Every structure is written in structure tokens, then in C-alpha cells.
Amino acid sequence: MTPVTLIDTLGREAREAAQKLALMTTEDKAEAVRAAAQSIRESEAEILAENQKDLDNASDLPAAMQDRLKLDPQRLAGIADAADAIAALPDPVGExxxxxxxxxxxxxxxxxVPLGVVGIIYESRPNVTADAGLLCVMAGNAAILRGGSEAVHSNRALHKxxxxxLEKxxxxxxxxxxxxxxxxxxxxAMLKASGLIDIIVPRGGKSLVARVQEEARVPVLAHLDGICHVYVDGAADPDMAEKIAVNAKMRRTGICGAMETLLIDKAAIEFAPRIIRALLDEGCEVRGDVTVNGMDERVKxxxxxxxxxExxxxxxxxKMVDGVTGAVEHIAAHGSHHTDSIITDDQAAANRFLAQVDSAIVMHNASTQFADGGEFGFGAEIGIATGRLHARGPVALEGLTTYKTRVLGSGQARPK
Amino acid sequence: MTPVTLIDTLGREAREAAQKLALMTTEDKAEAVRAAAQSIRESEAEILAENQKDLDNASDLPAAMQDRLKLDPQRLAGIADAADAIAALPDPVGExxxxxxxxxxxxxxxxxVPLGVVGIIYESRPNVTADAGLLCVMAGNAAILRGGSEAVHSNRALHKxxxxxLEKxxxxxxxxxxxxxxxxxxxxAMLKASGLIDIIVPRGGKSLVARVQEEARVPVLAHLDGICHVYVDGAADPDMAEKIAVNAKMRRTGICGAMETLLIDKAAIEFAPRIIRALLDEGCEVRGDVTVNGMDERVKxxxxxxxxxExxxxxxxxKMVDGVTGAVEHIAAHGSHHTDSIITDDQAAANRFLAQVDSAIVMHNASTQFADGGEFGFGAEIGIATGRLHARGPVALEGLTTYKTRVLGSGQARPK
Incomplete structure (x- = not known):
């Protein structure tokens, strides 16, 4: 079977399943997701044995990637529990x-109504097989999953x-x-399967996302970059500014909501050095403009x-900027429409920033690390989108739906 | 200038304008749209003279196309009045x-928030230049218009x-x-201008829409076909069924919401012949299955x-079908996800049809000819979309917007 024929077959089977899922009640969908969770628990021995095969093949991979790949009883229980949590989410379908x-x-x-058929293309993390697949089911969609080759045995066991x-x-x-x-x-073939797959969600590194965005003819929900900014206004509370700047960068540096550029109002020059030093003291390398360079000899x-x-x-x-206007201009030129935050006690400055920064998520007095479906209260997320259409920011159940319009008449014909 | 460089330049200028429009108040946008309307009125002589050039060049075109192209004082006043009506629409931005x-x-x-930059690719009708362009402005977007060569002089004069x-x-x-x-x-170049143009709306015949959908890398809002169905259930009121079937087909046959296939429940066999005869009597050619063929000798x-x-x-x-199930199956196999209507007095049958037919618009006891932004109460429409993402059905001001999420904190850092 050629790849195109294969995806065509999977796509048709998925569409048929999606038509059934679209008509299921919330309780029936939740029951199916819980049954999948329970089946994962009951298959622990087999899944861990298959995962070990992937780990054996991964001995040349970097330690971080091996760690992402690794399943153990605790992690597998976490995957099953996450599925149960998905089953408990409010159902957007029918609203x-x-x-x-x-x-x-x-x-x-x-x-x-559900979107239909969702394609998910992802790397190493086997938990995506369950998380993304079951999130789709809960929103009444069918999922076509394509995981990375490093995790092929784990994914097959989880999928089984x-x-x-589900079938139970x-x-x-x-x-x-x-x-x-x-x-x-x-x-x-997935990327070009218009009519079979309604949307593609890539989950993985930048090169994967870039390839998907470049080649896809099917609509894509994704973000390529997360170049997130924190702008410290002259009217910021210095303690809050320091705390948020350090958290936005250093809590976890590898997530898309991590701050990559700190913009400081020239009016904040008095307390700018303590923020820079706090970052340096936490072990962060700071690359500054000429003014920031003068604040500490460790700045490069x-x-x-x-x-x-990113x-x-x-x-x-x-770098130092000239107030909100300077921050907005810098973000317009260098941002990635992901998440940007202003720290200020000046409500008018905050309002200007929130209105003028054209990003999926704009924040006031909060860490950019909150850019996350869980932190938004969505319970789970399938990804974060920085495009302008359909869904923007963290995408969860609601982003996996569309709508139809019911027109209810009593015999109306349209006049000439 | 190459076409790519040209679109790049237009796109950058449009983006800059869009950033200004996005921050304008409703009243300022409405004033701009009204100023454009007034300017169209004041340019009547020039616009009609330029339109005459297009008409002179169009003498070889079919009469229907010449008519679509033609402007006169009344039609031009209609274009300006439509613009004033756009200025009076409720503004979705900021909601x-x-x-x-x-x-x-x-x-x-x-x-x-506004979508950003909207590309519109259209044929012969010069009114689209004003309608679509000013609808974009009212939603806070910039528009890049590309009209057909038949209307080149008219479009340039209207655009001027x-x-x-606007500049006034x-x-x-x-x-x-x-x-x-x-x-x-x-x-x-427009179709591939990702990042410069946020969405493309094709307005015109099927070959134009097909080309746009085929080539575009920018998201497209459109419908390729409008294969709309009316399903007459066994529990339909015969008078209502006849009235709606004739209206859905014959009120205007050239619009995308016109019925193309009539599905009749086998339980409606008693009154099916009168519906078929009513269509024939109105001058409609009926192409029937074997049962429908037996109802009148004029049926082919x-x-x-x-x-x-279509x-x-x-x-x-x-054709005759076996109840709602048969109708839903036929529509799933042959429909175009545009508009489908059930005629019945049985609420349970209606509910099943409305739930199971996967179209942008599903109707009960109403003519498919109501599939129109004006009839939906949207005041204007930029097109009808049958895709599954972003906006479905008639697309008007709200479909020309997206959203951002404002996160308002008081110094929150995300815990480890």
C-alpha cells in the first residue's frame, strides 16, 4: 500500500468513526475515555516491555530525549489519570x-459540533498518544496519530x-x-489529505513544526516560535518586576511560554540593575544592549x-526601551504572536500594551509561564496556536470543535 | 516590480494600515466607511465613465456578464447606500x-480583535470592490482586492x-x-503570501474558487459547491413541502443556496407527485429516479x-429515500456541507436530521434560499464558508475577526 493509499484508508475509517462520535452523548464519550484509561492500566506490563525496546534502541540519544521517552509505572499511571481527567472535562459539543x-x-x-478528523504529528513523548488521542475523542473527533520512530514500540502498545x-x-x-x-x-500524505483530515496539530521541535507548516495543505494549529517578552514599565513595582522576570525565564526555560527577551522602560532605570542581577544570580546568561551591559560585568x-x-x-x-510605545514596537518587529506581559501599576499603560500587542496571549502583572492550557483552566491542551484563524492560544476541547447553524422555520419561503 | 515583490509591498502597507484600524473606535471606523460612501457618490460621473470603458470592451461577453458589469446611477447609489448600512452594523471588535x-x-x-489583512479575489461585479473592502474596514481589517480584468476600469475608479x-x-x-x-x-503571489495576508476570500465562479483552494497557502474562506438538498419527510405538511420545494429551487436558480436535489421520503409517496408537478409547472426540468419518473411524463x-x-x-x-436515515446517507455521500433542509411536522425526525447532517447550515421547515448573510440578519456578507474551521456558513463582520486572551494578574509567578 502506498503512503497515499494508506492515509486515504485511515482517513475514511476515521471519518466513519467521527460520524459516530459526533452523535455520542457526553456520558458515552466520557465512558469511552475512561475505558481507554483503564485498559492502559491493565496493559502496564506489555506497555513497559515495549517501552524498554524503544529505550534499548535509544542508547545513542541525548539523556534528555531518553528521559522524555521513558515510561515507568508512575508515569503510566499519570497517563491513565490524565485520561480520566479528560473524561471529566465539560463537553463543548452541543453547546x-x-x-x-x-x-x-x-x-x-x-x-x-466536533471538527471531524484531527491529525497529530509528534515526536518522542509517548504520552501524546493517549493525551491527544483521547482529547480528540472527548470532543467527538477521530484522531490519526503519527508518532516519532524513537517511540514506535511504546506508541503501538499504548494505541493497542x-x-x-474503546471497543470494550x-x-x-x-x-x-x-x-x-x-x-x-x-x-x-497526511499533510496533503484535504477532505480526509480536517486539521493537523504538530507537537514537537521547531523543525517538525516548520516542516508541517511549510508542506501542509490541511489547516495547521501550531506555534513555530515562542519568543515571549516581559516589559517592565517605569511604573512597575520593583519587587513584582524582579519576581516575575525571574519566574518567566527561569522556572522552566524549555517551554514555549518562557520569556526570551526582557524589555525595560528607560523610566525604570533605577531598579533595572537589580532585575538583571537577579537573573544573573539565578544562573541566567544575560545578553544586553549597551545600557544593560553597564549594569553588571557578567552581562554579555x-x-x-x-x-x-528563542x-x-x-x-x-x-534591552532598554522608550515606554509602552517602544515595547510595542520591539514586540511587533521581533515577537512571535505567542505571549507577552507588561509589569506596571499604571492601568492606562497596561491597557495600551494589552490593546496594541498583537499576540495570542497578552498579560498584565503575570508571568508568561502561565501560557498553558492547564493554567488557563482548560484541563488539558492539544497545543498552543499563534495563527490568527479558528483558535488562538492554548487549544483544548473547545478549539477542537466548530459550529453549525440550525435554522428553524414554520414553512417560510424566501420572498422574491 | 515582480508580482511577488508587488504583493510583498502591498502586504506590508496593508499590515501597517491594519495595525491602525485595529485600534480605531467603532465610531471612527463607521465615519471612515461613510466617508468612502460619500466619496463614491461624489465620483459618480468619473466612475460611470470608467465603467463605460469596461462595457465597451465587454461587447463580446454574454449578456448576463455584461449586466453584472454594468453600473448606472441607481446601482451606484445602491453601492454607496450598502456602505452606509455597513457603517451602521454592530462592531464585533472589542467584544x-x-x-x-x-x-x-x-x-x-x-x-x-480584527483578523488583520484580508485578500479578496473576485470576478466581474464591481460592487465587490466597495462591499468587501469596506466590510473589512468596519471589522478593523485592511483589504487587498484583486478584481477581474473585465471590470478593471470600474474597479480602479471605485477604489480611487x-x-x-478614507483619507479625508x-x-x-x-x-x-x-x-x-x-x-x-x-x-x-497573493495565494502564497503567508504572514502578509491572513485570509483569502474568493468571490466568483467555481473555477476561480477551485484554483484558489488548490493553490493557496494562505487560509481560504469559501465554498466550492452549493449542492443543497430539501428532504420532504413522510410527516411533512404537503402544502408546505410543495411551497418550500418550489421556492428553494425556483426563486433564484443561480445562487449557492438554491436546492439542487429533492429527496422525498417513500412514506410521502401520496403527495410526492404534486410536488414534482409543481416544479415542472414552474418550468423546472426534473431528473428523477425510477419512481419519480413514473409521476409525470415530463420527468427525465x-x-x-x-x-x-450543482x-x-x-x-x-x-429521488425517493427511506426516511431520515436515507436522506442523511444521500447527503453524506453527495452533499457539499452547505445548506440542507428537512420539511416535516415530526419534531423527532427534524432533530435527527439537524443533528446528523454535517453541513454549515441545517434547516427545518424553511427554504434553502435563506442561506444568505442578509437573511441571517448579518447586514452584509463577505461570503459563505463550507470549510470546518474558523467560520462556517455566511461570513460577515464577526467572521472577519479573531480573538486574543488578556490575562490580568496581580504579580503572580507560576509555582515550580
Whole structure:
């Protein structure tokens, strides 16, 4: 079977399953997700044995990647518990978003329905197989999963358990499909499967996301970069500014919501040095403009490309700007429309920043590390989108739905 | 200048204008749209003279196309009045769609913001230059317009008047741009201008829409086909069924919401013949399955391709089906996810149809000809979308917006 024929077959089976899922009640979907969770628990021995095969093949990989790959009883229980949590989320499907009526008596109801078939292309982390697949099911969608070759045995074992769980309660196993080949041409076929796959969500490093965005003909929900800014206004509380700047960078440096550039109002010059020193003291490398360079001898000079770099490491670029206007201009030129935060006690300055910064998430007096579906209260997320269409920011159940309009008449014909 | 460089330049100017428009108040945008309308009125002589040039060049075109092209004082006044109506529409921008709070005190506000830069690719009708361009402005977006070569003089004159009107009240003329060349490569450049153009809306015949959907890398809002169905259930009121079937087909046959296939429940066999005869009597050609063929000697046999054909003419295909299930199956196999209607007095049957038919618009006891932004009460529409993402059905001001999330804190750092 060629990759195109394979994806065509999977796509048709997924569409058929999606049509069934779309009509299931919330309780039936939740039961299916819980059954998958339970099946994962019951398959622990097999899943861990298969995971060991992946780990044996991964001995040449960096330690961090081996760690992402590794499953143990505790992590597997975490995956099953996360699935149970998904089953407990409020169901967006069926929600009537808006109703209105026209003078001719026609009633209109805009109601949420599932998106259909979601393709997920991901790397090393086997938990995505369960998290993303079951999030799709809970929103009434079928999922076509294509995991990385490092995790092929783990993914197959997890997928087998999920399908067994779904089928136990009468849900078609085709609701969650795993592409059975590691042939990269299958990814290409998924990206071009318009009409079969409704949306693609890439989960992984920048090169994966870039390839998907470049080649896909199917709409993509993703973010390529997370070049997040914290702007410390002259009217900021210095303690709060220091605390948030350090947290936004250093809590976890490898996530997309980590601050990569610190912008400091020239009016904050009095307390700017303590923020820079706090970052340095926490072990962060600071690459500064000429003014920031003068604040501590440990600061290194920033090069032009630093302002466009997502480090994902304990490195931050830092510069002085001329108030909100300067910050907004810098972010417009160098940002990635992900998450940007202003620290200030001046409400008018905050309002200007929140209105003028064109990012999926704009914050006031909060750490950019809150850019996360869980922290938003969504319970789970399938990804963070920085595009402008459909869903923006953390995407969870609601972002995996669309709507239809019901028009309810009493025999109306349209006048000439 | 190459087409790519040209679109790049237009795109950058449009983005800059869009950033200004995004921050304008509702009243300022409305004033700009009204100023454009007034400028169109004041430029009547010039616009009609330029339109005459297009008409002179169009003498070889079909009469219908010449008519679409033609402007006269009344039509031009209609264009200006439509612009004033756009200025009076409620502004979706700034609307807070949803607010919520997390236990840590973070407040979340999802607020509507403009999409950004909208590309519109259209054929012959010069009114689109004003309608689509000014609808974009009212939603806070910049528009890049590319009209058909038949209307090149009319479009340039209308565009000149619009820009003059906008600039009179201090809005950048780059808010509404007209691609200055008829080089088809410019269309190709628009379709690939990711990052410069946020969404493309094609307005025109099927071949235009197909080309745009095929080539575009920018997201497209459109419908390719409008294969709309009316399903007459056994529990339908026969008078209502006849009235709606005739209206859905014959009120206007050339619009995308016109019925193309009539599905009749086998339980409606008693009154099916009168519906078929009513269509025939109105001058509609009926292509029927074997049962429908027996109802009147004027009925022609339907071929397999009839079930997949959007006639846009006084022709309808008609067949008997086995209840709601049969109707849903036929629509799933042959529909275009546009608009489908059930006629029945059985609420349970209606509910099943409304839930199971996977179309942007599903109707009960109403004519499919209501599939229109104006009839939905949107005041204007930029198009009808049958894709699954972002906006579905008639797209108006709200469909030309996206959202951002404001996260309002009081110094929160994210715990480890």
C-alpha cells in the first residue's frame, strides 16, 4: 500500500468513526475515555516491555530525549489519570453559542459540533498518544496519530490498549488510529489529505513544526516560535518586576511560554540593575544592549540575532526601551504572536500594551509561564496556536470543535 | 516590480494600515466607511465613465456578464447606500466573548480583535470592490482586492473614490488596496503570501474558487459547491413541502443556496407527485429516479452524475429515500456541507436530521434560499464558508475577526 493509499484508508475509517462520535452523548464519550484509561492500566506490563525496546534502541540519544521517552509505572499511571481527567472535562459539543430570530419568524441557533478528523504529528513523548488521542475523542473527533520512530514500540502498545478500551464499550477502534508505518512519506500524505483530515496539530521541535507548516495543505494549529517578552514599565513595582522576570525565564526555560527577551522602560532605570542581577544570580546568561551591559560585568553584549532568538535555555536578551510605545514596537518587529506581559501599576499603560500587542496571549502583572492550557483552566491542551484563524492560544476541547447553524422555520419561503 | 515583490509591498502597507484600524473606535471606523460612501457618490460621473470603458470592451461577453458589469446611477447609489448600512452594523471588535478566573486570582478575558489583512479575489461585479473592502474596514481589517480584468476600469475608479474618502477622515488609504496589475501571477503571489495576508476570500465562479483552494497557502474562506438538498419527510405538511420545494429551487436558480436535489421520503409517496408537478409547472426540468419518473411524463431520467451536480439553473434532481436515515446517507455521500433542509411536522425526525447532517447550515421547515448573510440578519456578507474551521456558513463582520486572551494578574509567578 502506498503512503497515499494508506492515509486515504485511515482517513475514511476515521471519518466513519467521527460520524459516530459526533452523535455520542457526553456520558458515552466520557465512558469511552475512561475505558481507554483503564485498559492502559491493565496493559502496564506489555506497555513497559515495549517501552524498554524503544529505550534499548535509544542508547545513542541525548539523556534528555531518553528521559522524555521513558515510561515507568508512575508515569503510566499519570497517563491513565490524565485520561480520566479528560473524561471529566465539560463537553463543548452541543453547546448553543448564540441564538437569534429574524422578523420573518426564522429562529437561528449556532451550535458547537466536533471538527471531524484531527491529525497529530509528534515526536518522542509517548504520552501524546493517549493525551491527544483521547482529547480528540472527548470532543467527538477521530484522531490519526503519527508518532516519532524513537517511540514506535511504546506508541503501538499504548494505541493497542486505547483501542481495546474503546471497543470494550462499543466505540469503533478507528476513532483513534496510529499510522502503522514510520515511512516519512506517510507524514507527507497526511499533510496533503484535504477532505480526509480536517486539521493537523504538530507537537514537537521547531523543525517538525516548520516542516508541517511549510508542506501542509490541511489547516495547521501550531506555534513555530515562542519568543515571549516581559516589559517592565517605569511604573512597575520593583519587587513584582524582579519576581516575575525571574519566574518567566527561569522556572522552566524549555517551554514555549518562557520569556526570551526582557524589555525595560528607560523610566525604570533605577531598579533595572537589580532585575538583571537577579537573573544573573539565578544562573541566567544575560545578553544586553549597551545600557544593560553597564549594569553588571557578567552581562554579555547582545547581537542583532538575539532579539529574534528563542533560546529555550537559561539565556535572556535584555534591552532598554522608550515606554509602552517602544515595547510595542520591539514586540511587533521581533515577537512571535505567542505571549507577552507588561509589569506596571499604571492601568492606562497596561491597557495600551494589552490593546496594541498583537499576540495570542497578552498579560498584565503575570508571568508568561502561565501560557498553558492547564493554567488557563482548560484541563488539558492539544497545543498552543499563534495563527490568527479558528483558535488562538492554548487549544483544548473547545478549539477542537466548530459550529453549525440550525435554522428553524414554520414553512417560510424566501420572498422574491 | 515582480508580482511577488508587488504583493510583498502591498502586504506590508496593508499590515501597517491594519495595525491602525485595529485600534480605531467603532465610531471612527463607521465615519471612515461613510466617508468612502460619500466619496463614491461624489465620483459618480468619473466612475460611470470608467465603467463605460469596461462595457465597451465587454461587447463580446454574454449578456448576463455584461449586466453584472454594468453600473448606472441607481446601482451606484445602491453601492454607496450598502456602505452606509455597513457603517451602521454592530462592531464585533472589542467584544469580550468570555471571562473566567483561576483559583490563583488570574483573570482571563477573551476579546475579539480584527483578523488583520484580508485578500479578496473576485470576478466581474464591481460592487465587490466597495462591499468587501469596506466590510473589512468596519471589522478593523485592511483589504487587498484583486478584481477581474473585465471590470478593471470600474474597479480602479471605485477604489480611487474609496481611498479619497478614507483619507479625508485621516484613515490610511492603504487600508483598502487594489492590486494595480491584471497579471495573473499577482493572484498566485497573493495565494502564497503567508504572514502578509491572513485570509483569502474568493468571490466568483467555481473555477476561480477551485484554483484558489488548490493553490493557496494562505487560509481560504469559501465554498466550492452549493449542492443543497430539501428532504420532504413522510410527516411533512404537503402544502408546505410543495411551497418550500418550489421556492428553494425556483426563486433564484443561480445562487449557492438554491436546492439542487429533492429527496422525498417513500412514506410521502401520496403527495410526492404534486410536488414534482409543481416544479415542472414552474418550468423546472426534473431528473428523477425510477419512481419519480413514473409521476409525470415530463420527468427525465437522472444519471449518476446528477446527484453530484450543482446546476445553478432551473433543473433539479429528485429521488425517493427511506426516511431520515436515507436522506442523511444521500447527503453524506453527495452533499457539499452547505445548506440542507428537512420539511416535516415530526419534531423527532427534524432533530435527527439537524443533528446528523454535517453541513454549515441545517434547516427545518424553511427554504434553502435563506442561506444568505442578509437573511441571517448579518447586514452584509463577505461570503459563505463550507470549510470546518474558523467560520462556517455566511461570513460577515464577526467572521472577519479573531480573538486574543488578556490575562490580568496581580504579580503572580507560576509555582515550580
Amino acid at each position: 448553543v453559542i448564540k441564538t437569534w430570530e429574524q422578523p420573518n419568524g426564522l429562529k437561528f441557533e449556532r451550535v458547537r 490498549a486505547i483501542v481495546a478500551g 464499550v462499543g466505540v469503533p477502534g478507528a476513532a483513534v488510529q496510529l499510522v502503522p508505518t514510520q515511512d516519512r512519506a506517510a507524514v507527507g 553584549p547582545a547581537a542583532a540575532e538575539d532579539w529574534d532568538t 533560546y529555550l535555555e537559561p539565556i535572556v536578551s535584555a | 469580550v466573548i468570555k471571562t473566567w478566573e483561576q483559583p490563583n486570582g488570574l483573570k482571563f478575558e477573551r476579546v475579539r 473614490a474609496i481611498v479619497a474618502g 477622515v485621516g484613515v490610511p488609504g492603504a487600508a483598502v488596496q487594489l492590486v494595480p496589475t491584471q497579471d495573473r501571477a499577482a493572484v498566485g 431520467p437522472a444519471a449518476a452524475e446528477d446527484w453530484d451536480t 446546476y445553478l439553473e432551473p433543473i433539479v434532481s429528485a
